[in-house]
Amino acid sequence: MQRLFNFFYEYRTFFAFLLLEAFCAWLLIENNKFQNTKFFNSSNRLAANILGFSQSSREYFSLRQINEELSRENAQYKTLLERRTQNSGIPFAKSDTLVRYDFVSAKVINNSVAQFKNYITINQGEDAGIKPGMAAISIAGAVGKVKSVSEHFSVLISLLNIDEQVSCVLTRTSNFGTAQWDGVDPRFVNLLYIPRHVQPLEGDTVVTSGYNAVFPAGIMVGIVKEVKLKEEALFYEIRVELAQDFRRLTFVKIVKSELKSELDSLEKTTIGIRP
Amino acid sequence: MNRSGIFVGIYFVLYVLVQVMLFKQLVLFNMAFCFLYVAFILLLPLETNPLILMLVAFLLGISVDVFYDSLGLHASSLVLVAYFRNYWLGTITPQGGYDTGEGPTLAANGLQWFMVYSVPLVFAHHFTLFFAEAGGFGIFWFTMQKVMTSLIFTMFVILFLQYFSFDRSR
Numbered sequence: 001m002q003r004l005f006n007f008f009y010e011y012r013t014f015f016a017f018l019l020l021e022a023f024c025a026w027l028l029i030e031n032n033k034f035q036n037t038k039f040f041n042s043s044n045r046l047a048a049n050i051l052g053f054s055q056s057s058r059e060y061f062s063l064r065q066i067n068e069e070l071s072r073e074n075a076q077y078k079t080l081l082e083r084r085t086q087n088s089g090i091p092f093a094k095s096d097t098l099v100r101y102d103f104v105s106a107k108v109i110n111n112s113v114a115q116f117k118n119y120i121t122i123n124q125g126e127d128a129g130i131k132p133g134m135a136a137i138s139i140a141g142a143v144g145k146v147k148s149v150s151e152h153f154s155v156l157i158s159l160l161n162i163d164e165q166v167s168c169v170l171t172r173t174s175n176f177g178t179a180q181w182d183g184v185d186p187r188f189v190n191l192l193y194i195p196r197h198v199q200p201l202e203g204d205t206v207v208t209s210g211y212n213a214v215f216p217a218g219i220m221v222g223i224v225k226e227v228k229l230k231e232e233a234l235f236y237e238i239r240v241e242l243a244q245d246f247r248r249l250t251f252v253k254i255v256k257s258e259l260k261s262e263l264d265s266l267e268k269t270t271i272g273i274r275p
Numbered sequence: 276m277n278r279s280g281i282f283v284g285i286y287f288v289l290y291v292l293v294q295v296m297l298f299k300q301l302v303l304f305n306m307a308f309c310f311l312y313v314a315f316i317l318l319l320p321l322e323t324n325p326l327i328l329m330l331v332a333f334l335l336g337i338s339v340d341v342f343y344d345s346l347g348l349h350a351s352s353l354v355l356v357a358y359f360r361n362y363w364l365g366t367i368t369p370q371g372g373y374d375t376g377e378g379p380t381l382a383a384n385g386l387q388w389f390m391v392y393s394v395p396l397v398f399a400h401h402f403t404l405f406f407a408e409a410g411g412f413g414i415f416w417f418t419m420q421k422v423m424t425s426l427i428f429t430m431f432v433i434l435f436l437q438y439f440s441f442d443r444s445r
Contacts, residue, residue: 013325017358020333024354027347028407041344047295051342054296110342114302116408119344147344155344162410183409184417186305 042110042121043150051110051121059250066250073139073251101216102256104128111158113186113246118158120144122252125152133214135255141220141243142166142208143252154254159221160186160246168221169209173198176209179221179240186246188225191238198236200227206240216255283319287335290315295342298432307424310349312339313400314433316357317393320378325361332357345408352404356396367391381437389437394430401425 008015042051059066106128110121124130126149136143136156144156144164157164159181166179168191177194194200204224210217226239290312298309316332336350343349364379369388377383379392401422409418 013329013358016326016329017354020329020354021351024333024336024347024351028345028351031346041346042342044341047341050292050296054300058300112299112302112343114305114308115343115345116405116410117345121344183414 041148041155042119043125043148043153043155045150045152048109048121048123048150048153052123055109062248062250065248069139069248069250076139102258104130104254104256106154106252106254108249108252109153111246111249113158113160116162116183118160118246119147120156120158120249120252122154122156122254123152124254125149125154127151128254129256130154130254133260134257135215135219136252137215137219137255138244138249138252140245141222142215143244143246143249145214146254156252158246159189159242159244166215166221167209167211168206170194170198170200170224171205171207173200173204175200176211177206177238179206186242188239188241189222191224191240192235194236194238196229196234196236200224200236200238202227214255214257214260216257279320286315287331291335291338291342294339299342303428304424306421307428308421309428309432310397310400310404310425311429311432311436312349313353313356313397313429314436316353316360317396317433318378318380321364321373323361325358328360329354329357348404348407351407352400355403356400359399360396363392363396380440381434382440389434393433394426397429397433398422398426401429 042048104124106122106124108120109123110119112118120136120143122136130146130149132146132148134146136146142159144158144161147155147157149155159166159179162181162183164181167176168179169176170191175194175198177191179189179191181189191206202224206221206224208215208217208219208221220243222240222242224238225241228237230237294310294312298311302308312335315335316328319328319331332353333350336353337346339349340346364373367388369384373379374383379389381389384392405418405422405425406412412418
């Protein structure tokens with residue numbers, strides 16, 4: 001026993017090294033499962049305030065561009081409103097989308113595009129009703145999914161994260177696929193699982209399918225830029241140019257899906273728990 | 276806590292702040308990162324106990340991880356650097372040994388020694404960091420490109436700061 005202790009003492013540095021590395025590896029692997037960690041990510045108050053400060057000082061240099069984006073967004077809403085008032089003769093039925101989804105607007109205070117696993121921090125949290133699992137969209141298209149929330153801030157998994165998958169549909173052919181980033185170019189994602197018999201074309205629109213009730217159906221993802229089909233492959237290799245330029249993301253909207261829990265529990269009772 | 280301990284504490288906070296407020300945003304060509312905080316571990320005094328060194332590295336790594344939303348990633352790479360640092364220092368001892376009271380700095384040991392000391396350790400850090408983040412060797416060449424460009428960027432900034440402090444001490 002004495003000799004065993006001596007042995008451990010002799011190599012204490014090495015064992016401490018192993019212990020620390022094992023702990024880090026555990027954190028790294030479990031990181032995706034910690035949905036509700038409030039402290040150890042950028043949604044904690046100190047980190048978020050520091051990042052917010054650095055973001056706000058950088059913002060001065062892009063005010064012009066932010067203004068342009070906001071006015072474009074405004075114009076878009078005005079057109080929508082105009083259309084609605086023109087249709088107001090028709091009594092508005094209890095529209096699906098109106099009941100199903102509610103939106104919270106938030107400002108991006110931290111964002112990256114060059115890592116393999118990119119996250120976005122925004123300045124709205126629990127007190128605005130945000131919960132993990134909700135979708136984030138911008139005026140241009142889909143942005144990501146809420147990973148964890150603190151009282152006033154939330155962290156989103158960006159679409160530019162090699163672990164993130166979004167169920168999509170090719171609008172022209174109505175075929176379903178999965179959009180996933182390959183980690184290389186922040187302007188493009190890959191559209192997977194489009195079978196051989198379909199004929200996707202350059203310029204086709206890709207939107208969210210609404211299958212998992214996170215994203216509303218029909219949220220723009222991007223436009224097909226490149227279509228390849230290898231001799232033996234079962235599926236196409238499709239590059240999709242993202243509608244939202246993630247390098248200049250300033251505002252997002254969090255989609256509160258009112259019916260998500262209902263859909264999930266219904267699916268759970270009929271098909272069982274999803275992997 | 277003695278005087279130098281307080282200085283180390285201040286530097287610790289300073290390195291984290293500079294890393295997350297400045298260098299987090301500064302990514303060249305979408306692939307070259309600067310992880311300046313590695314220099315904090317590289318430049319700690321020669322006789323630092325390896326256990327303390329690793330513990331400090333772990334704390335520094337976790338602090339950076341909080342801002343990068345990558346819990347455990349920077350910490351694991353930095354602990355690796357901290358572990359190998361003292362062995363590497365022992366291996367490349369210059370003739371006549373190190374001057375007592377001097378840190379492993381460029382000013383004390385010269386440019387050539389400093390490059391031999393820092394480049395492999397920074398490379399080890401970047402290598403483990405990027406490949407751990409990519410989750411394997413799936414996109415090997417692109418990841419390797421990131422490692423090499425980031426190595427150049429980080430080394431450039433470390434050397435720049437070393438010359439900067441070198442001049443000031445004269």
